[in-house]
Amino acid sequence: MKLPAVNRGVAVAVALFLFAVALPAQQSSGSISGEVQDGQGAVVPNARVTLLDQGQGTVARELLTSGEGTFFFTPVNPGTYTVTVEALGFKKYVRRDITLFAQDRVGIPPIVLELGAVGDTINVESSTVTLQTVSAERSGVLTGSQMNDLGSSTRLYTDLLPTIPGFNADTQNANGLRTDQNAIAVDGTLVTDVGNNSGGGWRLNTDIIAEFKVLTNGQQAEFGRASGSNITLVTKGGSRDFHGVGYEFYRNEWLNANTWTNNYNGLSRPRARNSTFGFNVGGPVYIPHKFNSGKEKIFFFTNFEFQRPRVFDNLVSLTVPTALERAGNFSQTRQNNIPVTILDPANGRSPFPGNIIPQNRWNQYGSQLMNVFPLPNRLGVDPGYNYQYQFAGTDSRNDRTIRIDYNITPKWKFFFRLLQNRRDLNQSGGLNVNNTIGIGAFHALSGTISGAGNLTTIITPTLTNEFNYGNTRNWLPNEPAANSNYLRANTGVTLPLLYPNADQLANLIPNMFFGSEVANAPTIFIGGMPYDNENPTANITDNVAKVFARHTLKAGLYIETLASKLAPVPFSPC
Numbered sequence: 001m002k003l004p005a006v007n008r009g010v011a012v013a014v015a016l017f018l019f020a021v022a023l024p025a026q027q028s029s030g031s032i033s034g035e036v037q038d039g040q041g042a043v044v045p046n047a048r049v050t051l052l053d054q055g056q057g058t059v060a061r062e063l064l065t066s067g068e069g070t071f072f073f074t075p076v077n078p079g080t081y082t083v084t085v086e087a088l089g090f091k092k093y094v095r096r097d098i099t100l101f102a103q104d105r106v107g108i109p110p111i112v113l114e115l116g117a118v119g120d121t122i123n124v125e126s127s128t129v130t131l132q133t134v135s136a137e138r139s140g141v142l143t144g145s146q147m148n149d150l151g152s153s154t155r156l157y158t159d160l161l162p163t164i165p166g167f168n169a170d171t172q173n174a175n176g177l178r179t180d181q182n183a184i185a186v187d188g189t190l191v192t193d194v195g196n197n198s199g200g201g202w203r204l205n206t207d208i209i210a211e212f213k214v215l216t217n218g219q220q221a222e223f224g225r226a227s228g229s230n231i232t233l234v235t236k237g238g239s240r241d242f243h244g245v246g247y248e249f250y251r252n253e254w255l256n257a258n259t260w261t262n263n264y265n266g267l268s269r270p271r272a273r274n275s276t277f278g279f280n281v282g283g284p285v286y287i288p289h290k291f292n293s294g295k296e297k298i299f300f301f302t303n304f305e306f307q308r309p310r311v312f313d314n315l316v317s318l319t320v321p322t323a324l325e326r327a328g329n330f331s332q333t334r335q336n337n338i339p340v341t342i343l344d345p346a347n348g349r350s351p352f353p354g355n356i357i358p359q360n361r362w363n364q365y366g367s368q369l370m371n372v373f374p375l376p377n378r379l380g381v382d383p384g385y386n387y388q389y390q391f392a393g394t395d396s397r398n399d400r401t402i403r404i405d406y407n408i409t410p411k412w413k414f415f416f417r418l419l420q421n422r423r424d425l426n427q428s429g430g431l432n433v434n435n436t437i438g439i440g441a442f443h444a445l446s447g448t449i450s451g452a453g454n455l456t457t458i459i460t461p462t463l464t465n466e467f468n469y470g471n472t473r474n475w476l477p478n479e480p481a482a483n484s485n486y487l488r489a490n491t492g493v494t495l496p497l498l499y500p501n502a503d504q505l506a507n508l509i510p511n512m513f514f515g516s517e518v519a520n521a522p523t524i525f526i527g528g529m530p531y532d533n534e535n536p537t538a539n540i541t542d543n544v545a546k547v548f549a550r551h552t553l554k555a556g557l558y559i560e561t562l563a564s565k566l567a568p569v570p571f572s573p574c
Helices: 005-019 144-149 157-163 260-264 364-370
Strands: 030-037 048-053 058-064 070-076 079-086 092-100 105-107 121-125 138-143 183-186 209-217 230-235 243-251 274-284 298-307 310-312 316-318 387-389 392-409 412-427 442-460 463-480 531-534 537-547 552-562 565-567
Touching (some): 030 079, 048 070, 058 070, 070 463, 070 552, 138 157, 144 209, 157 209, 310 412
Parallel strands (some): 030 105, 092 121, 183 230
Antiparallel strands (some): 048 079, 079 092, 138 209, 243 274, 274 298, 298 392, 310 392, 316 387, 392 412, 412 442, 463 537, 531 565
16 A cells, blocks of 8 residues: 555654664754643643744744643754744743753743733743753853853863863863763764874864853763763854854964073073964855745855964974084083093993094994984083974964755755864974974874764654764874985985885884983984874764653664774884
């Protein structure tokens, strides 16, 4: 027998509902519920309850109260809402400014209707704080305006995590657990770097975040991926009116005090410079009198941000070979102001005449390696070092965010969101690199991208389905810059490798270490270079909710596919 189209849709939803395990999948949506009574405390069935999205100026949901006078809206996207109640023989009830944060389960106090004509209206202004009374979770929320009001040197939401109860102000871990036990999601899509189970290289500036919520205890069943906190961020969306802003933040060391070490060495204050500028704009997508004239169908929001920080590492103090030592002359060499005597292993360990190693005893490879290091630039300042260096690199960051919200029909709602970060960095080191000696830089052209789509279907007023698909990827490459002296081609080092096939890609100079006889000796250590670390992840979630008079049954699916790529990994032996 062929079912009608509507019945087929219900049958598919019921089949999906029965197939789903009783473990809802994580989303950023929440719920709003309540009960309608008359002046004597009796319930009012079949009252029409309408949920209005104040930002978009549209009807989000509409239903009739149950036989027990209850109503339950789910799923509901984070935002600010108005609830209206209409029933025959009663005045219209309007309650405004109900704030729903991510994953909140807001229970409205009993709504009491007054007798009167339907045309009369009772307006109730909601309190500034909406209490979540339906769940026992322990959580904290920061809104976009609060994030803009709080100081942050990086403009990243992670700077504000210590304001949430349960977070350590120094380590950013929750409830004493490690930071890799936090799960991070944006608009219901996981953005955790699966390579190390952290936030990875994501830069989410405060101008794109409508709010972020942190669950630290008492999480619902859908939050089971990590044992620490669950961090959910909600990106901003467009509203019925156009809004936009341009901004620039500038930081410079002239506002800072100098350090004791710099004062001791006669150096200027540490350099700290950054320029951050960008813009965001949002509103309806419409063509007057032709498309979406009522400004209630499609909304957009976009943000572009650019950062141009100056990269300055900490000042380092090292001991490098002097010009005399490079010529084999150690007559002026001191260790803690004590002369160093060079012994001849081929002559019974007797001292070399004049503490000078004759040229016919030199090793060509040793001379090449010695000349890799820079010459001293701080002779006679301190016996513990003769060379000081502060790496100055370059950093260029470009971020963009695009979000589209589409109210397809009263029963179908969709949104799409794209996040993209791009960073071009010349740095002194990086993963598996431990050098700050001024002989070259490492180049990392890294980035992250995350796309997410969400479709909410209102099958019946009491049966809904929410589907979300997200795909994220981050890449963290690193390699010596083309003009770096870590490359053999730029230094003239010809020392052969014990295993020539071990370094076919980078052609690096060997790692070098000095013993404890040299105070503050320089070190060159490069392992697994070049590398390209990529971590693609895809999430599929589907939640089905069925509302009964006094109970709500919710079930869902969560599917995650992930991979981690780290290649190639050559080794440069000593």
